[in-house]
Amino acid sequence: MQASVGDRVLVHGGDVGRSDRRGEVIEVRGPDGDPPYLVRFSDGQESLVCPGPDAVVEHLPPDEPGAARPAL
Template sequence: MHAEVGDRVVIHGRTVGTSDRGGTVIEARGPDGPYVVRFDDGHETLVHPGPDLTVVPPPS
């Protein structure tokens, strides 16, 4: 999974009743991750890509 700085990511909830989380990539530490993501609530964390992550490129 490839993402670049400025791309939006969505981490889908893995259990029933868990909502999705969205954020913006603010740093890419490798070509395929991990990524530093600032979530919509302001929290920043290191995210390793997996099957529950979707990358949404910015609109052109």
């Protein structure tokens, strides 16, 4: 799994009663886009994440002038 700063991470809840978590990659600490990633989640919490099989990285195209990025 590879990511860049600005990509979005979705971690599926997996267990009953746990909701999915969405966040934005704010720092890539591994070489060549590899984990771990520093992620700021939609609740404002920042965590060092090594995504497992329950996670998906959404690669977003670079911002275009005047284009809005989707909210977390």
